[in-house]
Amino acid sequence: MKIRLVSFISLLWLIGCDNSQITRDGQAIYYQSCVSCHDRGHGGAPVLGDDKAWSLRISKGKTQLLQNLKQGYNTMPAKGACFDCSDQELEMVLEFMLAESKLNQLPSN
Numbered sequence: 001m002k003i004r005l006v007s008f009i010s011l012l013w014l015i016g017c018d019n020s021q022i023t024r025d026g027q028a029i030y031y032q033s034c035v036s037c038h039d040r041g042h043g044g045a046p047v048l049g050d051d052k053a054w055s056l057r058i059s060k061g062k063t064q065l066l067q068n069l070k071q072g073y074n075t076m077p078a079k080g081a082c083f084d085c086s087d088q089e090l091e092m093v094l095e096f097m098l099a100e101s102k103l104n105q106l107p108s109n
Helices: 002-016 026-038 051-058 062-071 087-100
Strands: none
Touching: 026 087, 051 087, 062 087
16 A cells, blocks of 8 residues: 555656656746736736737837846836746747737838
8 A cells, every 4th residue: 555655656756756848838937927008008008909909019120129128128027927938939929919819910120
């Protein structure tokens, strides 16, 4: 009985040590790190799907939006609080948010 319990606990521990990378898309990252502000507009964050609020930001261009996302902007922390996000993942979450606002056609600069 003890051996089974120890074996079971060891198995659970090993499963928890899985180092495989979980792939995330823009939507998953949004709901993990961005939703708390962009769902309610906290701190002046543009609400997801609010075309008017997002159109003001889009006029700055994708390069500037990504820079603001990486460095932080006003009350938004750097990387939008997704501290483990790569640059590619930050771009994916930005694309998701723009697509939800039907504004995915933005200038590159």
